[in-house]
Amino acid sequence: MTGQTGDAGPRLTILYFAWLRERVGMSEESLLLPPDVNTVGTLVDWLVTRGPGHAAAFQNRRAIRCAVNQEFAEPSQILAAGDEVAFFPPVTGG
């Protein structure tokens, strides 16, 4: 695994879309994960502690979908350095 520094976990790119982007207040951030954050589910547990915007965005987790490296992902999915993790509402195109 690349991108690790000392005791810190991997660095990831996090993307937000639609109302999640509005509530978090940004469309993208690059974060160095704590060592105990290694899945989509534990990432969300940690993100909600980062501020009121994040907490508001993830308030109803059942209303949120996730993709890792542009493929739909479940909370149990393991994360690795360099992953692109996106959070968004259920899709409404077509």
Added chain:
Amino acid sequence: MVRIKVQSEDFDTGAEIATLTAGRTDIGGIGCFIGTVRDHPGPVSDGSKPPVSAMTLEHYPGMTERAIGKITAEAEARWALLGCTVIHRVGRLCAGDNIVLVLAAAAHRQAALDATAFLIDWLKTKAPFWKREEFEDGTGTWVDARDDDDAAAARWG
């Protein structure tokens, strides 16, 4: 031939059918679905909210094309398609504007029609697009996903 485009500009349905069928004599039928922006009263029907005047379509560049590619590959695995086209618009669209074009060509009508229905049903539930409706008073709201869209996608297994 699979043709996938995500674009802000409008599409020309006749030109897209001509591209799909150019130089081919084996196609016996082409299914076509065009989705358009519909003027409707908005989420509150008692008149307390003004009508929808426009919408903005957001998407996830990269994943969008990848997701549509997986959906068209699934259609090709299920039906003997001789070509298909998916064009989805993004950005701000007004009532009456085109949103999406789905074309599916096959030797016979049933495969063409079924594949067209499959493609739009899966597009609505598996491709990362989000609609934000604008009301005439300048306010707006993100469109909620619909249970009946999930049911329509699920009927294909």
